[in-house]
Amino acid sequence: MNERPGNQLFDAYFTARDMREVFCDQGRVQAMLDFEAALARAEARVGLIPQTAVAPIEAACQAGHYNFAALGEAIATAGNSAIPLVKALGKQITAHDAEAERYVHLGATSQDVMDSGLVLQMRRALELIDSDLAQLGQTLATQAQRYVATPLAGRTWLQHATPVTLGMKIAGWLGAVTRSRQRLLELKPRLLVLQFGGASGTLAALGEQAMPIAQALAEELHLTLPDQPWHTQRDRLVEFGSVLGLIAGSLGKLGRDISLLMQTEAAEVFEPSAPGKGGSSTMPHKRNPVGAAVLIGAATRVPGLLSTLFSAMPQEHERSLGLWHAEWETLPEICCLVSGSLKQALLVTQGLEVDADRMARNLDLTQGLVLAEAVSIVLAQRVGRDTAHHLLEQCCKRAVAEHRHLRAVLGDEPQVTAELSAAELDHLLDPAHYLGQARTWVERAVAEHSALTA
Numbered sequence: 001m002n003e004r005p006g007n008q009l010f011d012a013y014f015t016a017r018d019m020r021e022v023f024c025d026q027g028r029v030q031a032m033l034d035f036e037a038a039l040a041r042a043e044a045r046v047g048l049i050p051q052t053a054v055a056p057i058e059a060a061c062q063a064g065h066y067n068f069a070a071l072g073e074a075i076a077t078a079g080n081s082a083i084p085l086v087k088a089l090g091k092q093i094t095a096h097d098a099e100a101e102r103y104v105h106l107g108a109t110s111q112d113v114m115d116s117g118l119v120l121q122m123r124r125a126l127e128l129i130d131s132d133l134a135q136l137g138q139t140l141a142t143q144a145q146r147y148v149a150t151p152l153a154g155r156t157w158l159q160h161a162t163p164v165t166l167g168m169k170i171a172g173w174l175g176a177v178t179r180s181r182q183r184l185l186e187l188k189p190r191l192l193v194l195q196f197g198g199a200s201g202t203l204a205a206l207g208e209q210a211m212p213i214a215q216a217l218a219e220e221l222h223l224t225l226p227d228q229p230w231h232t233q234r235d236r237l238v239e240f241g242s243v244l245g246l247i248a249g250s251l252g253k254l255g256r257d258i259s260l261l262m263q264t265e266a267a268e269v270f271e272p273s274a275p276g277k278g279g280s281s282t283m284p285h286k287r288n289p290v291g292a293a294v295l296i297g298a299a300t301r302v303p304g305l306l307s308t309l310f311s312a313m314p315q316e317h318e319r320s321l322g323l324w325h326a327e328w329e330t331l332p333e334i335c336c337l338v339s340g341s342l343k344q345a346l347l348v349t350q351g352l353e354v355d356a357d358r359m360a361r362n363l364d365l366t367q368g369l370v371l372a373e374a375v376s377i378v379l380a381q382r383v384g385r386d387t388a389h390h391l392l393e394q395c396c397k398r399a400v401a402e403h404r405h406l407r408a409v410l411g412d413e414p415q416v417t418a419e420l421s422a423a424e425l426d427h428l429l430d431p432a433h434y435l436g437q438a439r440t441w442v443e444r445a446v447a448e449h450s451a452l453t454a
Contacts, residue, residue, distance in 0.1 A: 014294060016132075019339035022124050023332035025068040031117035032085055033061035035221065039108055042216035048209050049103035056100035060092040080325075082110035107198055107206040107213070111231050111319065115195035118331075119223060122240060123192050125335045126184060129247070132342040133181050134453060139349045140174035141446045143167075148442045151431040152268055152359040153370060155260075160370050163363060163431040166269070166354065168438040169257065171445035173349075176250035178449045183243045191236050194218040197229025200318045232315035234327070241331055244338045245306045251341045252299020255292035258348060262289045268359045272351025291348040298341040305334050363431050368406030372396050374434045375410065375425070382419040391415055 040057040043049045074084030086105050093101040148167035153160045203210035218225040261269040308330045312323040380388035399409045407429050410416045
């Protein structure tokens with residue numbers, strides 16, 4: 001009865017169930033009620049309210065007691081969710097203990113309830129995101145090591161460049177995941193703080209007991225007491241949103257790479273197959289990158305949402321009109337989109353299907369041209385850089401014009417064979433011998449991931 005209809009057709013695709021539960025109506029209301037219950041305990045601890053009032057207030061602080069549809073209707077008039085909730089809470093308490101109702105919400109303001117409730121939700125969201133990032137990092141570390149020496153064409157400007165390895169490419173994804181985990185750790189102390197300032201941020205209604213109550217309330221909620229209330233200082237929330245935006249973008253990069261590698265013309269790496277996954281309504285042969293689509297979709301949507309958070313930062317005086325309101329659904333939506341992207345990234349990377357033979361064939365599509373640099377660098381040491389570069393450029397043009405392999409053209413060129421033996425040319429034109437520091441990059445990315453996980 002309480003749950004309002006959601007985007008049930010798309011929720012399972014674009015978001016994760018556990019994150020939707022954090023930010024559903026039940027999750028929002030319960031977080032605010034957790035604040036009210038903790039406030040009662042804190043005020044009883046310092047003697048502002050009688051201890052006998054705590055149990056009746058706590059008993060009423062269960063989201064299941066409230067009609068969310070009725071609350072939603074009341075919000076349209078009240079202007080925020082805390083006002084009708086506190087009224088409903090008071091009625092709930094009065095039905096069992098009229099005396100205790102006098103002490104509910106004492107000294108707090110609506111934004112204290114909503115912002116501190118949001119912080120409690122963000123704490124859970126952060127835990128979920130970090131857990132998925134850690135799992136994704138471990139998966140990528142394993143895959144990077146598995147394919148550390150598997151050559152494939154590097155691509156710059158969407159054209160074949162020099163060879164890289166699949167492990168090196170995956171290590172790039174892993175490094176971004178590790179940095180995102182580091183950012184979350186760094187912002188956590190700034191984010192998980194209490195919001196408690198009363199009407200205008202002074203806590204004047206609580207007199208000399210204000211600071212002891214604030215400290216006790218922070219302890220009850222397992223949050224840090226900040227240097228001051230932050231009703232209209234929203235940098236903490238925007239920082240969190242920004243890190244989520246970076247995560248979405250990094251996962252979008254992963255999704256983009258995989259979707260390009262899945263293209264028919266490349267066909268080197270694939271999302272895991274499953275019955276009914278990635279098909280077409282008309283073309284039986286299709287195998288679409290449906291997981292990558294979620295990663296790219298989230299990376300496309302989150303920046304626009306993040307811009308809303310930035311736009312809402314210059315809030316007026318001690319309580320904002322409209323800018324605060326613009327945050328209410330924005331940050332939860334960012335969390336949900338990133339959670340869905342992470343779930344899809346895990347599914348995709350855990351079951352990667354790799355065609356190493358196709359990679360080798362694709363490397364040879366240009367008939368040795370991708371290794372022209374390798375030959376040019378060695379030849380430059382014998383005949384000079386400009387001469388070597390011009391000579392290789394001419395040989396490459398001849399190979400293309402004559403539809404011949406670069407090895408054959410080089411073998412016919414006296415200026416080349418005078419300096420490089422047949423064995424040297426064979427070695428230089430073997431992709432496995434021109435992978436540079438690819439293995440080192442994998443080892444370093446895995447080591448950084450392991451250090452963070454330890």
